[in-house]
Amino acid sequence: MATQSKIVQCVPNFSEGRNKENIEKIVNPFRTRQGVKLLNYSNDEDHNRLVVTVIGDPEAVTESLYEAIEQAVQLIDLNKHQGQHPRMGAVDVVPFIPIRNMDMDEAIALSKEVGAEIGKRFGIPVFLYEKSATAPHRENLAKVRKGEFEGMAEKIHEPEWLPDFGPADRHATAGTVAVGARMPLVAYNVNLNTSDVAIADAIAKKVRHIGGGLRFCKAMGVELTDRNIAQVSMNLTDYSKTAIYRAHELVRIEARRYGVEIVGAEIIGLVPMMALVDAAAYYLGLEDFSIEQVLEYRMLE
């Protein structure tokens, strides 16, 4: 069953989480092309954000991506965009993740090729980030995005924030975009039995790396207005070192300070099998368990 064909995963984030019709127009280019498999897309009205996950042949995936970006640029005006999630562009971030017959260097090369094309074709300034970053201070997406769409009008002219590709000025409606290569990311959110987002935010600050918390954890507090609860929203950037269960239990521990409890959790988008097997093995206390024992894993060999 092994083939020599390369498979890349791409998880573009678009700043549209509310208008169903626009969401469909942005997602559609990933549905029809040979060699591209749309795995998942999910929009969040509070975040006002759309996350699309596709895998496939690198060339086919990037062709679909350009079509989706064309839609996003036409449909999204950041001047009118509001949502809880920070954003700097209509197409906010485009990560490439090597999945099969590709190493990180190839994923980085692909991200640079795509970044150059986005700059040229759509007139959007592009920042290379994560493993593709051209300087250490540009690796972290939050740092690149700091100031968001509004602040980027000025920031982009600072010497250390000149874009890697595209025009020198922010696109008037589509802003800027970050493009880069990275390892698989697990988007993991923990819901609390409080409506006080300040508590979720305080917990987030303790569990995340920059606050003295877990090395591969980014986190922030989010208000789920429709459910009247607060959420600790996390990105686990290397689940093999910062496990889901560890982040989960650390949120529980921090929440105790406020007399708050966990009422649920969610995984947004795709998750590697090992991340869940690891959680099951932890909670059940499995001794000597190997992923080789999972039937479907053996099928992939």
Added chain:
Amino acid sequence: MATQSKIVQCVPNFSEGRNKENIEKIVNPFRTRQGVKLLNYSNDEDHNRLVVTVIGDPEAVTESLYEAIEQAVQLIDLNKHQGQHPRMGAVDVVPFIPIRNMDMDEAIALSKEVGAEIGKRFGIPVFLYEKSATAPHRENLAKVRKGEFEGMAEKIHEPEWLPDFGPADRHATAGTVAVGARMPLVAYNVNLNTSDVAIADAIAKKVRHIGGGLRFCKAMGVELTDRNIAQVSMNLTDYSKTAIYRAHELVRIEARRYGVEIVGAEIIGLVPMMALVDAAAYYLGLEDFSIEQVLEYRMLE
């Protein structure tokens, strides 16, 4: 747009556990075919029996199975066969287990199709058993096989033991075969911080079905002499209805009566991905999680 490729597991048992050359001839058809993955095979000289475990595309698996049966019929003469394990045929039993994108009805249909083909192609009488059985008294393999190869010469003519497919008389050298569908079995053991096997046994009696416990749980107490602890050893015969975590937590609850705690657990052999995902989802309290979110699951499509 997802192509829902089916995966079935098949665990045929052959009555040859001693002659290495013959064993290889029987196993070989499972090695070479596209869409078939040989997971394991083990022969036991005392039992004089070979157990083969394969998964894959249902059509490809059954084609390999027919080739293996052809070898077994040529190589094995039950008139000369001796071993500790009860047996009624050269191919003794062929269970089909639905793994992915197949429900039990489909596995039953597959087993009947294969049973009919075995009867026709090889002239071997076929008994449908387990979920495929055509009457309640034919569900249990031990009951079907009672009398073994020797007794089957007469038994097969009794009105309640007429074969479901194939000729009315026992095959002169290959005997008869049981074919059927069943759920995957999860062998799950929970270790306790006591050396008293009587406590493990008392707990086992409460959690297992016949003691008033979980519907798809068989259990017994076992002494792990090398570690000086006792274990509740379970077989979960339908993990989709009697989940691993439920059995685990019920053992914990029963153990409290004795002031005993769980110190570890183990899964013996293979386990379907869904059984572990279910445990992770329970302990993390995942809301709206779908197995479609598991990357490797989607890559099998």
